[in-house]
Amino acid sequence: MVLQFSSMPAADDSIFAITRPHPNLMTYYVIISLATLPAFPIVMLVNYFRYHTMRFRFDQEGISMSWGILFRHQTVLNYARIQDVHLRSNLIERWLGLARIDIQTASGSSSAEVTLEGLLQFEAVRDFLYSRMRGATRKHETAHADPLADTLREISAELKAIRQNIEERGRV
Amino acid sequence: MFELLRDPLLRFLRVPPSPDPPAGSADSTQVFRAARNFYIWSVIIWLVAQTGIALGVSALIVPAAIGLSRNTRMPDLARFAIMAAGIVIVSIYLLQLLVTFFALRLGYEMRWYIVTDRSLRIRAGVWSVEELTMTFANIQQITVKQGPLQRVLGIADVKVVSAGGAGGGGGHGKHGPGHNDGHAGNFEGVDNANIIRDLILDRLRRYKDSGLGDPDHHDDTPPSLSAAQEVLQETRLLRAATSRS
Numbered sequence: 001m002v003l004q005f006s007s008m009p010a011a012d013d014s015i016f017a018i019t020r021p022h023p024n025l026m027t028y029y030v031i032i033s034l035a036t037l038p039a040f041p042i043v044m045l046v047n048y049f050r051y052h053t054m055r056f057r058f059d060q061e062g063i064s065m066s067w068g069i070l071f072r073h074q075t076v077l078n079y080a081r082i083q084d085v086h087l088r089s090n091l092i093e094r095w096l097g098l099a100r101i102d103i104q105t106a107s108g109s110s111s112a113e114v115t116l117e118g119l120l121q122f123e124a125v126r127d128f129l130y131s132r133m134r135g136a137t138r139k140h141e142t143a144h145a146d147p148l149a150d151t152l153r154e155i156s157a158e159l160k161a162i163r164q165n166i167e168e169r170g171r172v
Numbered sequence: 173m174f175e176l177l178r179d180p181l182l183r184f185l186r187v188p189p190s191p192d193p194p195a196g197s198a199d200s201t202q203v204f205r206a207a208r209n210f211y212i213w214s215v216i217i218w219l220v221a222q223t224g225i226a227l228g229v230s231a232l233i234v235p236a237a238i239g240l241s242r243n244t245r246m247p248d249l250a251r252f253a254i255m256a257a258g259i260v261i262v263s264i265y266l267l268q269l270l271v272t273f274f275a276l277r278l279g280y281e282m283r284w285y286i287v288t289d290r291s292l293r294i295r296a297g298v299w300s301v302e303e304l305t306m307t308f309a310n311i312q313q314i315t316v317k318q319g320p321l322q323r324v325l326g327i328a329d330v331k332v333v334s335a336g337g338a339g340g341g342g343g344h345g346k347h348g349p350g351h352n353d354g355h356a357g358n359f360e361g362v363d364n365a366n367i368i369r370d371l372i373l374d375r376l377r378r379y380k381d382s383g384l385g386d387p388d389h390h391d392d393t394p395p396s397l398s399a400a401q402e403v404l405q406e407t408r409l410l411r412a413a414t415s416r417s
Contacts, residue, residue, distance in 0.1 A: 083310045083334040083355060087303040094186035094301065104355055106335035126305065130194060135290060135309020135379060152399035156406040163410040170416060 021118025079132035196288030204285040209325040210361025328365035
């Protein structure tokens with residue numbers, strides 16, 4: 001039983017150092033803008049500024065992401081409030097070594113609250129986020145470490161089995 | 173033929189290899205896969221859809237062919253253009269038949285449902301690869317769904333939902349690769365739905381504060397006491413059961 005995340009400082013530091021998407025994201029934006037054929041100039045312009053203004057910030061408590069030149073967006077969220085982490089990638093993104101990390105909180109929308117784009121080290125970031133989510137560490141799940149509690153749980157499981165036997169017999 | 177093409181295809185599509193289990197104690201990791209019958213189920217759905225497309229294509233081709241054979245005074249160029257268009261449509265149809273079938277087959281194989289003692293990870297998809305990681309501390313409810321055809325084949329979908337709106341996610345893209353919408357993970361096409369459900373429920377039971385809340389707030393009740401309370405509860409139920417029978 002080896003627990004991996006005794007938060008390795010070196011690995012965390014490399015995550016904290018991320019502030020900008022990888023240039024491959026720009027390549028990806030060019031490709032998907034080309035796919036919109038007639039709308040290419042407009043879509044390309046939007047994506048160009050999106051790429052150049054995109055900033056990430058990972059710190060001890062949470063993560064923030066911002067982009068936009070005319071309409072500016074910034075989203076800040078706490079690691080502990082993350083509900084689930086999705087990793088998505090289409091074929092073009094995989095060819096470029098990219099994936100999107102969709103981070104969901106418990107807000108009312110089904111779309112992701114933050115989508116981290118253009119990260120080559122998406123798996124490391126996913127593991128980093130995961131290690132800081134609620135319930136990822138053993139902090140509040142001590143049942144395993146306590147042999148007495150384990151024995152008591154086994155007793156209740158046995159009792160439950162007895163009860164089910166009785167109920168079964170009562171039905172026949 | 174499929175066996176031969178699988179590896180080059182996976183390399184071309186850059187499908188990552190089987191996913192790593194999310195961190196947790198190593199001995200608790202359980203990997204579930206879609207059942208064999210899920211493949212059969214997907215093929216049936218695919219056949220129904222393809223029959224529809226075939227009907228549509230023939231509704232286009234057949235009248236054109238009849239018109240072509242009746243109208244003998246049509247100029248050669250027009251005749252040639254209509255025939256070429258027909259050939260293109262039919263070959264596109266045949267090509268998509270092959271591609272969608274391969275995608276379906278790979279989609280069935282590239283599917284992993286991993287459960288550890290603290291979290292679950294679902295990987296699915298070939299064109300668009302999706303992976304979802306969720307901790308049990310965040311799970312709100314579990315639903316098991318089974319349609320009539322699925323019941324005949326003995327498979328079901330287990331859906332694990334976390335908090336937040338999943339705006340109309342249930343219906344659309346039902347058959348697409350990995351339809352993990354916003355706040356839900358889907359164990360699609362498993363033949364041991366009840367085992368998976370009970371396993372997840374068992375894991376959930378350890379989190380008294382499951383759902384929303386502040387991060388890891390501390391419960392003062394020692395684990396042995398809460399376990400003893402469970403024994404008490406179970407004993408009461410047992411007594412109730414004995415007095416009934």
